[in-house]
Amino acid sequence: MSEFAVRESWLPFCLPDISEAEVEAVGEVVRSGWWAKGPRTIEFEKKFAEYVGAKHCVAVNSCTAALHLALLSQGIGPGDEVITTPLTFASTANTILHLGATPVFADIDPETGLIDPDEIERKITSRTRAVVPVHYSGLAADLGRIGEICQAHDLFLSEDAAHAVETRYNGELIGHHPRGAVSYSFYATKNLACGEGGALVTDDDDIAQKARVLSCHGMSAGAWNRYGKEGSWRYDIEEPGYKYNMFDIQAALALTQLARMDDMQRRRFEAVDVYEQAFAGVPELILQKTPAYCHHSRHLYILRIDPQRLTISRDQFIEELKARNVGVSVHFIALHTMSAYVKRFGYRPEDFPKAYAFSESEISLPMYSTLGVENARYVADAVLDIVARHRR
Numbered sequence: 415m416s417e418f419a420v421r422e423s424w425l426p427f428c429l430p431d432i433s434e435a436e437v438e439a440v441g442e443v444v445r446s447g448w449w450a451k452g453p454r455t456i457e458f459e460k461k462f463a464e465y466v467g468a469k470h471c472v473a474v475n476s477c478t479a480a481l482h483l484a485l486l487s488q489g490i491g492p493g494d495e496v497i498t499t500p501l502t503f504a505s506t507a508n509t510i511l512h513l514g515a516t517p518v519f520a521d522i523d524p525e526t527g528l529i530d531p532d533e534i535e536r537k538i539t540s541r542t543r544a545v546v547p548v549h550y551s552g553l554a555a556d557l558g559r560i561g562e563i564c565q566a567h568d569l570f571l572s573e574d575a576a577h578a579v580e581t582r583y584n585g586e587l588i589g590h591h592p593r594g595a596v597s598y599s600f601y602a603t604k605n606l607a608c609g610e611g612g613a614l615v616t617d618d619d620d621i622a623q624k625a626r627v628l629s630c631h632g633m634s635a636g637a638w639n640r641y642g643k644e645g646s647w648r649y650d651i652e653e654p655g656y657k658y659n660m661f662d663i664q665a666a667l668a669l670t671q672l673a674r675m676d677d678m679q680r681r682r683f684e685a686v687d688v689y690e691q692a693f694a695g696v697p698e699l700i701l702q703k704t705p706a707y708c709h710h711s712r713h714l715y716i717l718r719i720d721p722q723r724l725t726i727s728r729d730q731f732i733e734e735l736k737a738r739n740v741g742v743s744v745h746f747i748a749l750h751t752m753s754a755y756v757k758r759f760g761y762r763p764e765d766f767p768k769a770y771a772f773s774e775s776e777i778s779l780p781m782y783s784t785l786g787v788e789n790a791r792y793v794a795d796a797v798l799d800i801v802a803r804h805r806r
């Protein structure tokens with residue numbers, strides 16, 4: 415086998431897509447003198463709500479904040495159970511714990527990595543108050559089935575859409591006429607990025623009002639403008655809230671990225687095509703299935719290796735990719751195996767066997783709009799080279 419020609423520079427796992435428009439937009443806000451929550455944030459809320467087709471958008475400083483506010487709006491607290499997936503980032507379940515409620519994990523469908531609706535049904539008790547499905551990697555969770563389950567059992571549906579800007583369910587964007595609340599992330603690595611940021615989207619006036627007030631210390635609406643000529647210095651604290659609001663420098667970035675979404679997604683899909691063609695029919699590699707109802711946002715490119723067919727482990731596979739100057743990641747280290755959850759709930763890895771097996775065989779390949787077809791080809795060749803050298 416001939417030597418693999420290793421590229422000279424490190425290929426990052428992820429990079430934000432920066433154009434002059436972002437630089438200009440931030441400069442404009444900086445020069446305007448209004449750096450905190452203000453007109454740009456209000457504009458972003460309006461435009462993002464229009465974009466997804468929802469009645470309200472409350473812009474916040476992270477998806478974590480949005481997830482917390484969504485459950486807070488329902489008064490969820492001690493004694494309550496909230497069902498979610500173990501194949502997720504810590505925020506999804508941490509926010510349940512922050513409220514004094516108990517996260518209850520439901521295992522996944524190994525073909526997609528999405529929470530399995532049958533498992534949700536199995537986990538419902540008299541204490542269950544809500545379900546938090548994750549639109550994992552940019553695939554839509556089975557909202558039809560999950561929506562029916564929530565309706566039948568009177569449960570609140572709080573969608574974790576951190577990966578799901580541009581994800582569609584039955585042809586419509588996630589967040590279009592939401593059944594409960596939908597929480598997005600605009601963290602630096604996301605399809606729409608503003609460094610740190612998030613949004614809660616809902617059609618429900620009451621949820622929107624509560625989230626808006628609680629996101630800004632519990633101050634009465636409009637208090638952000640209390641220093642402006644049209645604003646009033648007098649405000650009330652309706653509830654002891656949180657400091658969760660987005661501010662205008664973030665919003666300037668988010669507005670610019672929103673306007674560039676189509677172009678950024680097109681380039682993301684060019685890279686996806688390279689991977690999909692290269693890996694099709696390679697028995698050592700397991701590709702993620704996209705359910706028929708779903709349009710994938712391709713936030714992440716999920717690859718799994720079949721450990722039975724290779725002489726190296728997943729961790730060694732990652733080291734081989736690093737040796738070829740390719741940055742990768744894992745989404746996710748199953749949350750029930752993290753120390754805090756093991757200590758608190760006594761979980762063993764095999765308690766959620768599908769999520770654990772998925773997590774242990776997964777590698778997230780570089781996936782971003784500026785990756786480019788040539789870099790994607792390089793990554794695909796590196797993966798295929800490792801497979802060829804280590805097949806059983």
Ligand SMILES: Cc1ncc(COP(=O)(O)O)c(C=O)c1O
Pocket residue numbers: 475476477478479502503505506548574576577598599600601611612
């Ligand atoms: C599934 C999931 N939920 C929630 C979050 C939290 O997002 P944020 O960093 O905006 O709080 C992340 C972060 O990447 C995530 O992957």
